[in-house]
Amino acid sequence: MLKLEKISKSFNGTKVLKDISTTFPENKTTVILGPSGSGKSTLLRSLNFLEHPESGIYDFDDTKIDLSKPLTDKMILDIRKKTEMVFQGYNLFPHLTVKKNVMEGPVQVLKKGKDEAEQEAIELLDKVGLKDKADSYPSELSGGQSQRVAIARSLAMHPEYIFLDEPTSALDPELELEVLKVLMKIAEEEQSMIIVTHNLAFARQVANKVLFIEDGSVLFDGPVEDFFNSDNERINGFVNAMTFNDIE
Numbered sequence: 001m002l003k004l005e006k007i008s009k010s011f012n013g014t015k016v017l018k019d020i021s022t023t024f025p026e027n028k029t030t031v032i033l034g035p036s037g038s039g040k041s042t043l044l045r046s047l048n049f050l051e052h053p054e055s056g057i058y059d060f061d062d063t064k065i066d067l068s069k070p071l072t073d074k075m076i077l078d079i080r081k082k083t084e085m086v087f088q089g090y091n092l093f094p095h096l097t098v099k100k101n102v103m104e105g106p107v108q109v110l111k112k113g114k115d116e117a118e119q120e121a122i123e124l125l126d127k128v129g130l131k132d133k134a135d136s137y138p139s140e141l142s143g144g145q146s147q148r149v150a151i152a153r154s155l156a157m158h159p160e161y162i163f164l165d166e167p168t169s170a171l172d173p174e175l176e177l178e179v180l181k182v183l184m185k186i187a188e189e190e191q192s193m194i195i196v197t198h199n200l201a202f203a204r205q206v207a208n209k210v211l212f213i214e215d216g217s218v219l220f221d222g223p224v225e226d227f228f229n230s231d232n233e234r235i236n237g238f239v240n241a242m243t244f245n246d247i248e
């Protein structure tokens, strides 16, 4: 289980994460919501040490790391082995086929045999609906297809958690839907995930837990239905604005 205790992060003397304490339950999907600039990406990036918060305790499976001290390469490597980050821009290797993109990490990092890695890559591509694209190159794929390959690639590493930062924000609605359906399937299989999204309908369907942050602070931390049924004025304002409920 991944837990944070009083995490703070500043950029140029301005605090963008303020004493964030929360837990990200295993085998569940946590969705991080909040207005633009509230610190969602910084929080997600802090979870695999792409950012280094200046204070707080980072606790993964009861190994506590005091963030006010320097991080060692070993600490960073251990966390990166247990987590995978899916970026908005896919980051596929352009010179490798789709299948080879999925096999690359298992073969190079996990030292899996090629045949085994290939077989699993095909299974994962099937799971994300892209078995027929196994021998295509990334340049031949749509954005939605690319993102599904990126998701298959992250699954191939068998991480404890997958982190996704607005995985569909660069996609047209139809392509977005393909990706969201894949994520819902993975969530049903109880892969632990932490997803930053602006899509509240998706959040409501996929999430077990919501973390709502504004201005670097946690405003809500609890079950998804409690978030959508909240009588907190600020939360209602956010939900209404995001779902256009306030349009007359």
Ligand SMILES: Nc1ncnc2c1ncn2[C@@H]1O[C@H](COP(=O)(O)OP(=O)(O)O)[C@@H](O)[C@H]1O
Pocket: 011, 012, 016, 034, 035, 036, 037, 038, 039, 040, 041, 042, 043
């Ligand atoms: N590398 C950086 N250097 C300076 N300021 C940053 C950097 N990254 C983010 N910020 C600032 O931190 C705040 C939170 O940003 P971010 O985490 O990207 O928010 P969100 O993902 O919720 O839109 C913003 O004010 C942003 O401008």
Ligand SMILES: [Mg+2]
Pocket: 040, 041, 042
């Ligand atoms: Mg962001």
